[in-house]
Amino acid sequence: MLTFPNIMSEFREGAGLTLRELSAIVNISAGQLSNYERGTSRPKKEAVIAIAKAIGLPTDTALLASGYSPLYYSQGDKEAMQIAEETAVYFGAMTVYSRVAPLIQKVVSGGDMQKLKTSITEANADAELPPYLAAALAKADIAMKLLEDAAFEITKARNDAVHR
Numbered sequence: 001m002l003t004f005p006n007i008m009s010e011f012r013e014g015a016g017l018t019l020r021e022l023s024a025i026v027n028i029s030a031g032q033l034s035n036y037e038r039g040t041s042r043p044k045k046e047a048v049i050a051i052a053k054a055i056g057l058p059t060d061t062a063l064l065a066s067g068y069s070p071l072y073y074s075q076g077d078k079e080a081m082q083i084a085e086e087t088a089v090y091f092g093a094m095t096v097y098s099r100v101a102p103l104i105q106k107v108v109s110g111g112d113m114q115k116l117k118t119s120i121t122e123a124n125a126d127a128e129l130p131p132y133l134a135a136a137l138a139k140a141d142i143a144m145k146l147l148e149d150a151a152f153e154i155t156k157a158r159n160d161a162v163h164r
Helices: 004-014 019-026 030-038 045-055 059-065 078-109 111-124 131-162
Strands: none
Touching: 004 030, 004 045, 004 059, 019 030, 019 045, 030 045, 045 059, 078 111, 078 131, 111 131
């Protein structure tokens, strides 16, 4: 998936620079650069441009991956402006999803989820359940299905983004 943390790290390493060396070039602390690479902090547009130039990353690619409009953004070109805005929103959302997706996937594929599914299936087979328990189990079953659907959709969106 195209996210600024991923491509920043890849291009920085490809340029043979450490975080400290890059820090000296762009005048941003190594700690802050580390936060950008880990995705725990979002750089300002000016920082994205400076980092991209220093590591040989195409500026528009870096801006899009960071959720910003590319430099070709022109007030006079409405179609380009619309595409730029939509793309920036898309990559901004993908950055957020990339943080959430592994956690959802971990829950969905975890052993506890499988045990819970089995328990609900067995409990639903019990015709003697009081109505309030049957309703609670139905809600839990729906919640698990929604989590599984979310995991599938996020994985599909990430795969689609990679293959663009």
